[in-house]
Amino acid sequence: MLIWTQGREFKFKAGDIIYDTPRGYEQWSEALRHIRFCIQVRSATDATSPPPPATRSAGTVTFDILVPTSDRKRLAHSATHALTQDAFIRFLISGEGLPEQPS
Numbered sequence: 760m761l762i763w764t765q766g767r768e769f770k771f772k773a774g775d776i777i778y779d780t781p782r783g784y785e786q787w788s789e790a791l792r793h794i795r796f797c798i799q800v801r802s803a804t805d806a807t808s809p810p811p812p813a814t815r816s817a818g819t820v821t822f823d824i825l826v827p828t829s830d831r832k833r834l835a836h837s838a839t840h841a842l843t844q845d846a847f848i849r850f851l852i853s854g855e856g857l858p859e860q861p862s
Contacts, residue, residue: 769844771820775800777851791831798851799823806844818844 778784782793799822806818821841825834840857842850850856 769806769818769848771800771803771844771847773800773802775803791827791833794827794834796824796826796837797834799825801839803844817846820844820847822847 776797776799778790778797779795780793783790783797785793801821801823803820804816804818806816808815819841820843821839823836824838824840826837827833828835842856846856
């Protein structure tokens, strides 16, 4: 049985970077050989649970998807998305939930 252990408050912030592989945190020249994409937070507002009677804020996260260039020398911008912090967490867990990109 899976049990959610994260609280309801999320505080991603501008500059946070999440790689699709643990190898993304190795020496950069080696990391670029393994990264398929990474997420860099552009801006965010916290998801918070203030005491009642105030209501919970789901927060926001605007983030870029970066992918390696064909020569694997750097990461290049692929897309920008905006989600609530809650939806961002669901995306990080499942890989699903991004809006469709226009063709």
